[in-house]
Structures are given as C-alpha cells and as structure tokens.
Amino acid sequence: MSDSGATVLAAGLRKTFEAPGGGPLHAVDEVSLRVRPGELTALVGPDGAGKTTLMRMMAGLLTPDAGTLRVLGIDVAKDPQAVQDRISYMPQRFGLYEDLSVQENLDLYADLHGVPRGVRRERFARMLEMTDMARFTGRPAGKLSGGMKQKLGLACTLVRSPDLLLLDEPSAGVDPLSRRDLWKIVRQLVDEEDLSVIVSTAYMDEAGRCAQVFVMHEGKLLAEGAPDALRERARGLTFVVSPPPAMPARDLQARLIDADALIVDAVPKAGAVWFVRQPGADERAVRELLGGMDDQPRREELEDAFMMMLRRQHARDADLEVPAAAPRPSPPTAADGKGGKGGKPVIVVRDLVRKFGGFTAVASTTFDVARGEIFGLLGPNGAGKTTTFRMLCGLLPATGGRLEVAGLDLRTARAQARARIGYVSQKFALYGNLTVRQNLEFFGGAYGLRGQALRARVAAVMEQFNLEPAAVSGVLPGGYRQRLAMAAGLLHEPEILFLDEPTSGIDPLARRAFWRTITALAQGGVTVVITTHFMEEAEYCDRIAIQDAGKVLALGTPQEVRGQAGRGAGTDMNSAFIAIVEQGRAESRRNGAGAGA
Template sequence: MNESSIVSARELVKTFPSESKGAAETRAIDGLNMQIQAGQLTALVGPDGAGKSTFLRLIAGLYPPTSGELKVLGFDVTEDPQRIQDRISYMPQRFGLYEDLSIQENLELYADLHGVPQEIRQQRFERLLAITDLTQFKQRLAGNLSGGMKQKLGLACTLVRSPELLLLDEPSAGVDPLSRRDLWSIIEQLVAEEQLSVIISTAYLDEAERCSQVYVMYEGQILKQGSPDQLKQQVNGLTWQVTAPAGMKARSLQAHLLKNSEYIIDAVPKGDSVHFMTTPQHPELPDSQLPENCVAQAREADLEDAFMLILHERQNQEHQKAYSTDYRLSEPQQSELTEDEVVIQVQDLVRKFGGFTAVANTSFEVKRGEIFGLLGPNGAGKTTTFRMLCGLLAASSGTLEVAGMNLRRARAEARAKIGYVSQKFALYSNLSVVENLEFFGGAYGLHGKKLKQQIEKASKQYDLKANAKSGNLPGGYKQRLSMAAALLHEPEIVFLDEPTSGIDPLARRSFWYTIGELADQGITIIITTHFMEEAEYCDRIAIQDAGKMLALGSPRQVRERAGPDHAQDMNSAFIGIVEQARQQQTQQKQPPQEQRS
C-alpha cells in the first residue's frame, strides 16, 4: 500500500448468495483495483447496482471480502475490522436518527456509542451545531425536522468524534437544493479545516465535480478514474446545444434527436434548448438530422457528459444498445383531447395542522397532457399539497377539483382516475414483480384477460423480469415497477412524488423519456422533485415555501422571475427565488427602525 493511500484495493471481490435455488451468486464487487489518496474528497459514481454502497460497507469493515485484498488506514479489513471502525465514521443512505429524541439528545447518544470523552463533547457539539446551522433548534425533536435538517443532523452525529476517514453514502439524496448546498459547504469546510479524507457516493454529477478524484463504477468494477477535468477531456468536441423551434417543446425535440440520429449518445432538455452529445466517431451532427430551422452550437462539456460517454462505450463493448435509446421512444402524438381542458383546479387551498398552516391560500390549475412540477425546499408544504391533490389528505378549506370531481365530496371516485408513485418504494418487497402487478391490478379493478394483457404490456415496456423479487431490485428498477403498477388501470392523471430521488442519471433519463411519452398521449403528470434540472422537462412549475406560492409558470418564466443573477439554470433560479422570499419575510417581521438601520 502506498504511504499516502488511505484505501487500497487489489483484485477485490464480494459476492452474495442468490435467494433463488439454482441461480448464480451475485457478484457485487468484481476484481476491483483502487488506490484512494489521503486528505482528498473522492467521489464514487455509477448506475444503480454498480457496487458503490457495497464498496463503502467493505471499507467500513461491515462486510468481509470474498477474495482479494482491501486495506484501510493501513489495516486489513479481514484481520482488523474493529481497528478500522474505531478510526472512521460512516453515514449510510438511511442514517438512523432517534426521532423521539431532540437534536442535543441524538448527539449525546452517538457520543456515548462512540465513547467520546465528556471533556471534549461540549466543544465538539457546539462546532457541529454551528457549521450545520442547528444551534437554535437543538431542543427540537428529530422527528419534527425537515428532510434537509435531518440529513445535517445525521452528518453531525456521524462526526461526534473526529475520524481519520469519513464515508458518506449519497448524503444529499432526497434533500432540496438549498439543503444540498449547505451540506456541501459543511463537507468542504471539514476537508479544508481538518484535512479530513472523505469518500462519497453520489447520484449528482455536479457534486462529483467538486471532488479531487472521481471513480466511475459499473458492475463492481472501475471503468474510469481521474479528476473531473481529466474525465471531461474525453468529451471535448462532442457536446452541443440546439434551441427548439417555435411551437415545439424541448422534450419533443429531445425525442426527435434520439429517435432519428444514430450519432447522438445523449440528449436532455435545458430550458428552451436541448443539450446533446454526439459519438466520437461522428462528432459533428449533419444538419439534415436536425428539425427544420434548427442549428447546433458547440457548448462546454460537464462531468455528466463524460459519465454518459463512459457508460455508452461500455455498453457498446457488451453489444448492448446505448442506454439513452433502450426505451422505445415514439414521436410525440397529437392528442385528440382539447389541450386547454383543465383537469385539476385548485382555488384558495388551505391545510392546517392544529395551529400550524402547512398550505396557505394556494391557487393554480393544470391542463390535460401537462407535466406540472411542484417544487420547494424540505418542509415547504409541497408534499401536503401533493397529498391533497391525490385525495390522501383532506383540505381544511378551499376548492379542489380533480378529473372533474370535487375531492371534498367524491374522493373515492376521483382516485379511480389517478395513478400514484410514492417517494419511497411502497410495493411489497417480499413479492415478485408479477405478484405485485397482479395485486395492484386487482386493487384497481382489473381481472382476467385484461389484467394479464396489462401486466404483459407493462413488463415489456419497463423491461421487468416477472419472477424477480421486488425487494432485491436496484433503485431504478424499483421505480420502473412502481410506475408500471400505477399505470396498469390506464389513469387520466399520474402523481409522482420524488420518483427519481437517489437513482442515477441513467435511470433518471430513462424514467423521463417515459414521462414525456405519457404526456404526449394526453395523460396529465403532477411531479415533485429535488433535481432542479428535471424541472426543465415540465411544461409549468410551481415553487412553494412556508406553505405559500412563490412562483408559477413555465421553466423559462420562473428563471426570468429569479432575476439576471440567478437565471442561468433552474437550480440557481430556485435558490434565488426562495432566498429572496425568505429575506423579504424577515424584513417584514423586523421593527421599522431596525429595517432602516
């Protein structure tokens, strides 16, 4: 092991026995070789099932290697797992907070578990509370915190002792852009001030771009490694953008490019444009493959472009289709339904929980075939609004009509026209794919030949293996199964609650291609998401905070609403709009003389 290496892996293998009789064992880590340097921020990226979480658990000494060698801090994980665990801190994807304890009590409990001496606790707690901005909330119960605050408390509990190595498994999954920014400020501050070594797995490629080294994992192996700049060099001259012509949606232009050009590896909507990438063999796209009046312009590459190219090249080696086209995209269909038909009408909607107002006088409407995004920070009231729209929660006051029915009077009838995909996997993990589809199809009133036809259609469309155990599916495939179950009864409206939280860019691409096709068929989509780039797929978005509507309009209108300093992308626009509203609210609460000073 190199003296400056904090983790050294050589021909590392980790297998898990199959739960099915006669089936081959699962090879989660497959001959992996890696040297991670001390004092750096290192990122692990890759599609679902690449082995990122397994590798972090091996480093933490929670799994023994099947074969090969793994040394952490100079110790062999097979021989000295406890000596490693005494020197590292590990924050898994679902960090276990005690929700009936306060922030302060959670910190005390984890300090007890880690044997932190009493004489250094107070100073350590004060520092952690200060950098996580939780000092004023330390007596609040963990169960009453927003998602972003829970993640910051989880990080603070992980760091109650000062480790030599910090392992973070997707720490920002499911938190809003403001909380994500704060979380990264904390991590970067720790690296700079304490020379802390950090290994982080993430589904956000913009986060990986902050790291010194990035390792791209795939099926338990390392495909590429290097600094973000080194990886981006691979896509020099391959990245382009094109503006959608008048009357054409960006997602329709995306579908056109992917369907009609074999030279395009990847394409994603960005505002009124589409960013796309061409193959190294044909770097310049012929104008004949662009829609009329469209001209491609070169753009600067980002790490996500490099990631997509690396995965595309690997799949070509395996004689597979490029991931970006393995969903059978269809040209946008002109629905026979009236485009201006309103299917959701919300007027002065209010929801109170005791003396707390979660949603305050919210009004908007959604048209048939629209993709409508509900955005907001953790705790902003969007999930409450979402649950009222689905008929899962009654409104305190106001008018709410879905599919022509008043939800305060005909909630059950409206639900029959609704499909719902929850944020967390809500199907039965111990049942197979087909057993889940049979159960939910029956719950929606399908049976006999019709149910069988719908299951066969869904299994083919979403590439689902009928006998696979649902709980063992990778995150992206769990979401495909959830989507298939929600669409079996052919609903008019589909509600998606953070459907892509924690899944990788490949799975997100595939998921959104399907969403666009559904909307083009006249199905209305209501979605919440913390990936702000996904808001660009929406026809219109609403941003909420503290139960109030801050912005409503097309992605372009919302970016313009944020002002010139924040209009470059949706992530920046979101942060700008929320911070401006919070600043105005703070000023309104201050006495007049304090505002003047």
Template sequence: MTDCIISACDLVHVFASKSKGTADVRALDGLNLKIKAGELTALVGPDGAGKTTLMRLIAGLYQPSAGQLKVLDIDVAQDPQSVQDRISYMPQRFGLYEDLSVQENLDLYADLHAVPQDIRQQRFERLLAITDLTYFTQRPAGQLSGGMKQKLGLACALMRTPDLLILDEPSVGVDPLSRRDLWGVIEQLVHEEHLTVMISTAYMDEAERCDQVYIMYEGKILKQGSPQQLCEDVKGLTWELKPPQEMKARVLQAHLLRNTAYITDAVPKGNTVRFMTTPQQPVLPATELPEGVSAQSREAELEDAFMLILHQIQNQQDQTAIDHDAHLPSDKNALKSEPDQAPVILVKDVVRKFGDFTAVASTSFQVQRGEIFGLLGPNGAGKTTTFRMLCGLLPATSGALEVAGMNLRYARAQARARIGYVSQKFALYSNLTVLDNLQFFGGAYGLSGNKLKTRIDQALTQFHLDLHAKSGDLPEGHKKHLAMAAALLHEPEIIFLDEPTSGIDPIARRAFWSIIGELADQGITVIITTHFMEEAEYCDRIAIQDAGELLALGSPQQVRQFAGSDILDMNSAFIAIVEKARAAQKT
C-alpha cells in the same frame, strides 16, 4: 503509514442467494482502486454498480469474498474493529433516533465514540454552528426537515475527527438549498480539518467538486481521474441548440434522440437542449436538425463524460441504457406543442392546517390535460401535503379542489379511481415477485381476466421488468419502474409522481423522463415533485412552494425570468426565489 489510505486489489464480494433457483449476486467483481489521504473522492455509477457494497467493505461491515482490502494500512478482513475505531460512516439512512432531540442525538453519539468530556462541549458548539442547528437543539430529530436531518446525521458522524469519513449518498431526497448547505459543511471540514472523504452520489455536479472520481459499473472501476481529466474524453462532442419557436425543449430532445444515430445523449437545460455527439461523428450534419436550428459548441461537463463511458460499455455488451423505440413518443406526437386546453385539475384558495400549523396557505393553480406539471420546493414546503390532498388522501381545511372533473369534498373515492400514485418511498410488497405485485394491484383496481393479463404484459415490456424477480431485491431504479407500472395498470387520466427519480443515477433518470414524456403525449396528465432542478426543464409548467406559500408559477422559462434576467439554470432560479421570499418574511 503510506499516503494511500484505501487500497483494493482484485476485490470480490458475492451475496449468496436467499432463495432456491436464484443465482448468487456478484456485487464486486475484481475491483481495484487506490485512494490517497487528504482527498475528497466520489464514487459514481448506475444503480447496482456496487458503490454501497464497496463502502460497507471499507467500513468493515462486510467480509470480502476474495481479494485484498487495506484501509489505513490495516487489513480489514483481519481486523475490522481497528478500522471502525478510526473512521466515521454515514449510510444512506443514517441512524438518528427520531424521538430524541438534536442535543440528545449528539450526546448519544459522543458516548458511543467515547468523546472526552473536556472537549465534548467545544465539539458540540462547532458542529452545531457549521450545520446551522444551534437554535434547534431541543427539537426532536423526527420533526426536522430532510435537509436538517442529513446535517444532524453528518454532525453525529463527526463527533470525533476520523481518519476517514465515508458518506453514502448524503444528499438523496434533499432540496437544492439543503444540498448546497450540506456541501458547504463537507468542504469546510475537508479544508479546516484535512479530512479524507469518500462520498457516493447520484449528482454529477457534486462529483465535480471532488478531487478524484471513480466511475463504477457492475462491480468494477471503469475509469478514474479528476473531473477535468475525465472531461477530456468528451471534448469536441458537446453541443447545445435552441428549440424553434413554439417547440418545447423536451419535444426537441425526444426528436433528436429518435431521429439521429449520431447523438449519444440529450437533455433539456435552460431554454436549450444540450446534447452530445458520438466520437465517430463529432459534428452533427445540418440535415439531422430541424429546419432553422443550428448547434453551438459548449464546454464539456462531468455528466457528459459519465454518460459517454456508460453508453460505451453498455453498447459493448449489446445493451442500450435508454430504449428509444420503447419510451420516446412517435414523430407525430413529438410535434405536439401544447396540451389540450381543458383543465383536469383545479385548485382554488386551498388551505390545509394541522392544528395551529398551516402546511398549505391559500394556494391556487390549474393543470391542463396532457400537461407535465412540476411541484417544487424545499423540504417541508408543503408539496407532499398538496399531493395528498389532490390524491384524495387528505381533505383540505378550506378552498376548492377538483380532480378529473370530481369535487374532492364530495367524490374522493370516484376521483381516486381515475388517478395513479407513485409515492416517494417504495410502497409495493417487497417479498412478492414483480408479477405477484402487478396481479395484486391490478385486482385492487378492478382488473381481471384477459384485460389484466394484457395490461401486465404491456407493463413488463414497457418497463423492462423481470416478472420472476423478487421486488425487494430490485435495484432502486427498477423499483421505481415497478411502482410506476403498478400505478398505470388501470390506465388513469392523471398520475402523481412524488420524487420518482430520487436516488437513481442519470441514465435511469433519463429513461424515466422518456416514459413520462410518452405518457403526456398520450394525453395523461403528470403531476411530479423532484429535487433535481434540471428535471424541471422537462415540465410544461412548474410551481415553487415554500412554507406552504406559492412563490412562482409558470413555464420553466417564465420562472427563470421571474428569478432574474441573468439566471439561466433552474437550480439557481429555485434558490434565488426561495431565498428572496424568506428574506422578505424576515423584514
């Protein structure tokens, strides 16, 4: 066998249209790649780039429409079973049996893979040890946290040692602590068992851990190389600056994107704004910056290279990944530094119990009108329970909750009429078109006639939605936009967003946060949960929960300082705060 474990030549895959008058979807369009044995390879790209389709072809689950694909020197189209006998594939929604215990799931997959009895127990012990599931073997899989489910899924996929391990976005919806642990398991297996691993991910810091990175777009490979090689393209283009006193980082970021054509990308990070200039104008003129602010060069990261490549290809197609005019606040709003002072949400000594289990323990905070408030925490921390109580979907066991001036103990229905809610999972009607969904939910909110038509027209424009598209066929990022558009139709005072950017790529996340910033500048209060800790930098204030307890509350800068004076990024701050609290509980 050659050292090339995967070889694709002019690979094409077309999904035939399921409805009359709708065009076929060309998911892969003449794709070429070669992956060596023993490497950890990442696939990155926007939603709809073809990553999952490629992985399913490699796993022998689809037949190519054209071209050639060899895996382990086997033509997959001719003999998919021989490939499947030698690989392990973990899709985005791994098939755990939630009514079975951890051990019963492992037993089932050992049977499916025909793992010999004499090595089975040794394999169990090793996988349970490296995934930290040794003490949870009798727990039903359905009662595990999101991170533990992902680790169990990985353990099931590795009941045998495969010649190739394929992981399709294994860390989607997983908190930073669980994500770190999951990657520890992957890297340990790669090192000790010399596994060849292909992984798709929406996290650029995960892709930076890999030997090779393939950037996909519209069914093709745009560029490939090691993270270091890809970063060469953006050397001399990466900068950072500190906002003037009293200006928030997200406000400065919006100002930069709106007011200069020399910036390709900008994001808040720490107490700075990191930005990237164009190759045509690598040094930003001082006149393009707010008075008293100067830019400092910084080391290039893989996400910079990814954003530059994607922007360049989209500009060639005369498209723009982030529509600045549609999503960014006007200059007048951008100069607002503080939201109105009147609190719109009051939470005082709130407790929620399920039987003997306390999901939320004596939590207190308040949120002001026009504020972006982030609710962060590991899987199972109590965030969703807090969300459901604030939305009036779940009563508190004790304590006081007020939303939009309404006491939720007595006026939950009235409060719900003044809020919008976007759930973590797509909750619209997949078999209806975009327009049908907006008309249905607009009617449910009491809109009709010209007012409903006007609001739908505004939503279609703001979120760049195709009114005739079937909702279930939309890319993940577009589904999130549709859900948000539906939640905003009745012009709520408050919108709750439960992990709205989970599973979508960096370009789509930036566009989404531009919209969120615009909503806040219009006076709409935004309550959001996220597992992307860098997104916490967009928030005015954040709260970190774990095991139902409120561990930290304040501005991003205050929370970083609380975690430790030497901690500069929110991901490290989050992990430090949660681990410190857990260690204190054990003593």
C-alpha cells in the same frame, strides 16, 4: 501499487452475493484503487454498480471474498474494529432517533462512540455551528425537515473527529438549498481539518467538486481520474440547440435521445437542449435529425463523459435500453393542437389550505393544470409539497378551499376521482417479498382489473418498462424499483399521473429513461404532476410552482420562473430555485412572519 500514504488501497477486491433466483452476483468485481489522503473523493455509477458494497467493505461492515483492502494502513479483513475506531460512516439511511431531540441524538451517538465528556462541548458546538442547528437543539428529530435530518445525521456521524469520513449518497432526497449546505460543511471539514472524505453520489455536479472520481459499473471500475481529465473524453462532442418556440425542449430531447446511433445523450437546459454526439457520427445525418435547427459547440461537462461511458457499456445490454411508452389512445384534445393541452383544466386548485392543529402546512394555494401538461411542484424539504400532493391525490382532505381533479370535486367524489389517477409515492411502496408479476397482479386487482383484462395490462407494462416477471421486487436496484412503481401506477391507464420524487437517489441514466417515458405519456394526453429535487427535471415541465413555508413563491413556465429569480441568480434552474426561496424567506422575515425551518 504502493500504499505509501494512501487512505484506502484496494487490490483485486471482490464481494459476491447470491443473486435472486440463484447464481453468483459479483457486487464488487476485481476492483483495484488508491485513495489519496486529505482529499474529497467520489464514487459514481448507476444503480447496482457496487458503490455501497465497496463503501461497506471500507467501513469494515462486510468482509471481502477475495483481494486485499487496507484502510488507513490497516488490513480491514484482519482488524475491522481498528478501522471502525478511526472512521465515521454515514449510510444512506442514517438511524436518527425521531422521538429524541437534536441534542439527545448527539449525546446518544457520543455515548456510543465513547467520546470523552471533556471533548463533547467543543465538538458539539462546532457541529451545531457548521450545520446551523444550534437553534433547534430541543426539537425532536422527527419534527425536522428532510434536509435538517441529513445535517443532523452528519453531525452525529462527526461527534468524534475521524481520520476518514465515508458518506453514502448524503444528499439523496434533499432540496438544492440543503444540498448546498451539506457540501459547504463537507468542504469545510476537508479544508480546515485536512479530513479525507469518500462520497458516493448520483449528482455529477457533486462529483465534479472532488479531487478524484472513480466510475463504477456492475461491480467493476470503468474509469478513474480528476474531473477535468474525465471530461476530456467528451471534448469536441458536446453541443447545444434551441428548438423553435412551438416545440417543447423535452420533445426535441426525446427525438435526439431516441437516435442512439447518432446521439449519446440529450437533456433540456434553460429552454434549449444540450446533447452529446456519438464519436464519428455522420454530420449530414445529425443535420437531418435536427431538422434545420442550428447547433452550437459548448463546454463539455463531467456528466457528458459519464453518460458516454455508461452508453458504451450498455450498447449491447437490452435490459437497460430506454423504455418508451406504449401507444395509447389520445384523449379529446383542444383546438390548440398541442398534445391535448388547453380547454378545461383537469386540475383546479383555488385557495387551498391544510392545517395540522395550529400549524398551516399549505396556505391559500391556487393553480390550474391543463390536460396533457407536465406540472412540477418544487420546494425545499418541509415546504408543503407532499401535503399539497396528497390532497391532489385524494389521500388527505383539505382544510379549506376548492379542489377539482378530472372534473370531480374531491370533497364529494374522492373515490371516483382516485379511479382516474395513478400515484407513485416518494418511497417504494410495493411488496418487496413478491415478484414483479405478483406485485403488478395485486395492484391491478386493487384497481379493479380482472381476468383477461388484468393479464393483458400486466403483460403490456412489463414489456413497456422492460421488467423481468420473476425478479423479486425487494432486491431490485433503485432504477428498476422506480420502473416497477411506474408500471403499477399506469396499470389502469389513468388520465392523471402523480409522481412524488420518483427519481430521488437514482443515477442520470435511469433518470433519462424515466423522462423519456413521461414525455411519451404527455404526448399521448396523460397529465403528469411531479415533485422533484433535481432542478434539471423542472426543464421537462410545461409549468412549475415553487413552494416554501406552505406558500407559492413562483408559478409559470421554467423560462418565466428563471426570469423571476433575477439576473444575479444565473440562468440554470438550480440557481433560480435557490434565489427565489431565499428572496421569499427574506421578505417573510421583513414582514415579521419568520423564515420557517
């Protein structure tokens, strides 16, 4: 393998840690790769694939245990400082100083990197222009939205002009508008400065923009190539089918994804279901599975090929089978016969307002949620979603308006309402130093479960979510931590489940498993309210609300919301979301209210 002109060259690279409970864990295992200069390169793979470990070795922060690694022609193991002097690295949790202003953060990172005073003015001006943050230089970093924090983190990473930029999941947890802005900046850097960029990502559409993609799994390199070349692996196997009006797309998706002998993958899109057949699947069996619905061929996507590779790897791996929800008694249903939806709403929101001093975070929000419904709250970072969410959960009192959950007024019966809901927070809120079983026993006790009832529920959710009882929670990969958080939230069998960005930063395979569980819960009558930044996940919802600057801009079924965006927005939810938010901000500017940051 020649290193002529290579930005990164790895041969037989290995990094081993001690696994929880003892034994070696090969985080990077015999990886050999070559990254070309002046290009955008993607690292993709499920949680625990080794992407971050590989990136940290490239940055000179971890020493390889075996093999060789050269970055910009330098042997990283022999001279990590020489590499660090020429690269910039933005980890998943970039360390902004929240009490310092935007400008003060830039100044601090310029000091840390030894950027000469004469270079700073031009470099700062370019970074502020690219990130559109020149208006906010005096604002404390802690007062920025999530998307703006990511852009500031990128600007701080680039206070000097590097030869290589490493980005570890830069768009995790940010909304589609912020994602679009981040990628515009990265693309501009590659095109105008001939910068080499390596990015790890859980978004296959982002990987599809790169010149070169490396697919990792359990420390090994599964595949590499240009996105178009990788897509070819799914050629002739990709189809789309539209369910009848009475059938939610997610129910058809669940049916298909459960038939893993015939179907590799299935996902709802624009009211239909996109699926990938198993190579050599029996045509008659697929027809029977579709129950008379006609499927049509469609163009293969990078995510189709990615899911094929992962499913093939996991075919004999029981630890990563899709967890189905355990059977549960159905609650009283309405006469409409639609999985318990209908009748009296289980959540009633009327003219809901929340103010923090003179700032209105939520303004006159009104909606209902039916029993057994999956209701999505969407919006840009800082739109008021989490504030609304916390009020619905009884964690934050409303400033004004009416709010009922499970038939209880949250102004007078907040504690009683909490006993009937489950909550999974945006950040992993369990105890990292405890095992899976210990966490579940602790939270079960907090929910009032005791003795045999507690032991039975802990055993049931561990089986339901395929969790290892002795595993230490803090070292689990993201997808497994999310499963554990879901299991804890369902211990007391709540009527309503609140999920605050539960799939942020986890890979497509883990997201499929998560939504298969949610679909089963909704079919059993559990009401689900969810916030998410993955717009594809809005297609699983019965209805969605899009918020921005504390106001509801759109409310309805995914089809109705896509229609509201207008024909020019395209048919996918991502485009519709961006169009609706931009339309709302343009109207707000016309009305003199300001767009809000």
